[in-house]
Amino acid sequence: MNDTIRLIQDHRSVREYLPREVSEEMIEEIVRSAQSAATSSFVQAYTVIAVRDPKIKRELAEFSGNRHVETCSVVLVFCADARRMMEAAGAGRRAGELSNTELFIVATVDTALAAENAALAAESMGLGICFVGGIRNQIREVTRLLEIPRFVYPVFALTVGYPAERPEKKPRLPVEAVLHRDRYEPDRDAHIADYDQMVSAYYRARTEGKRTHGWSEYVAQVLQAPRRPFMFDYLREQGFLEDTRGESRQS
Structure with missing residues (x-):
């Protein structure tokens, strides 16, 4: 690097x-x-x-x-x-x-x-x-x-x-979820489940347990209104x- x-x-x-x-x-x-x-x-x-x-x-x-x-x-x-x-x-x-x-x-x-x-x-x-x-x-x-x-x-x-x-650095989506090859590959969304756990752990540590949501729950709130x-x-x-x-x- x-x-x-x-x-x-x-x-x-x-x-x-x-x-x-x-x-x-x-x-x-x-x-x-x-x-x-x-x-x-x-x-x-x-x-x-x-x-x-x-x-x-x-x-x-x-x-x-x-x-x-x-x-x-x-x-x-x-x-x-x-x-x-x-x-x-x-x-x-x-x-x-x-x-x-x-x-x-x-x-x-x-x-x-x-x-x-x-x-x-x-x-x-x-x-x-x-x-x-x-x-x-x-x-x-x-x-x-x-x-x-x-x-x-x-x-x-x-x-x-x-x-x-x-x-602390905020974790990003895994490369596997973002990098598609030769065509759009919807099945790469499968990587999001593990990422949700990572984001939940990040927020739990940063807020002393006040926020525990993952990324999917967060974007659902963003898109709500x-x-x-x-x-x-x-x-x-x-x-x-x-x-x-x-x-x-x-x-």
């Missing part, structure tokens, strides 16, 4: 940070690393908003329901951004010709790829990170707070700081999920 693989496989989410600032130079190197990620058709459809202002971090923490958004050194908000390329294409280009569903996918994937590079770069510097999808809990409020324009939307945040904890049902309407408001003629699809 080389150092890069060791770093990747040693990942853990950090939610407790020391009161020590991450330098601007480090932030810029993290973002440069993000920019080295693959990008579909060279469109580079993402923007990173670095938030240090304590008041803005506090509001983001409230909107997301994640306390560590306030206590970390810097919050990097990763946004899928179609606006910049539309501006570069010129005023003669109709917005509807670009703001289709495929562009939404391209921008979202570009953003995710860049963010994972950023996370690895930060961890290689000895920093702790945590992805926060909770900024979509009150996404319109976040959009207003960060003055995010049309054809841009915040996908998630990345909290960054010097770690004050080293949490729709999460963020407002996202479809929000994305249309931002200019995404339209057909190539610029006509919004009816829900």
